Amino acid sequence: MGCDRNCGLIAGAVIGAVLAVFGGILMPVGDLLIQKTIKKQVVLEEGTIAFKNWVKTGTEVYRQFWIFDVQNPQEVMMNSSNIQVKQTCSEVK
Incomplete structure (x- = not known):
């Protein structure tokens, strides 16, 4: 069947x-x-999921900033030399 x-x-x-x-x-x-x-x-707005997550993330937020200091700006501008930089890193909690 x-x-x-x-x-x-x-x-x-x-x-x-x-x-x-x-x-x-x-x-x-x-x-x-x-x-x-x-x-x-x-x-x-209060009561939305986005507001709850914005007010309290539930985890700590870490930020890192990399700052580069150009060591030879005049040589780069005048002679098109390679850039020499010094890097520093800072963390913000």
Whole structure:
């Protein structure tokens, strides 16, 4: 009492068509819902996820700054010499 080859092809075509229509409807609707949710949650207002993460990150934030001091600026400007730099690193907690 199974389905023969033609029945299987027809069933596959019908299922494929239904999924294509469903996907065609969901793509713009899904994009609209996602954009609406992002716009709602990105605002820094009390009660939003973005505000909670902005107020307290949960982990300490470290920053590093690399400062380069050009040792030979005149030679570089006048003679197109290679730049000689001295690097310093500072961490801010």
